[in-house]
Amino acid sequence: MNPDHEEQIRKIMAELQCSKDFVCHRSGFANLCKTGDIGSESFLECLEKNREGCLFLLSYANVHFCDCPLRVYIAKKLQR
Secondary structure: OOHHHHHHHHHHHHOOOOOOOOHHHHOOOOOOOOEEEOOOOOOEEEOOOOOOOOOOEEEEOOEEEEOOHHHHHHHHHHOO
């Protein structure tokens, strides 16, 4: 991975509390929650069936959104 990406990811992680203990990063991005890009810089659509316990889940009108800064960065910058 690009050193600039790794540095940015570490900065994001330092500012977050993650109920899943950053499993996305610890797994080398192999264990990522399912999301969809909705064209927003700050949100993704959450496509997970089991959303329980996620601190970054926002729901509106039966649509579920993810506002985890780390997950958004991974989707937008690493296209994963």
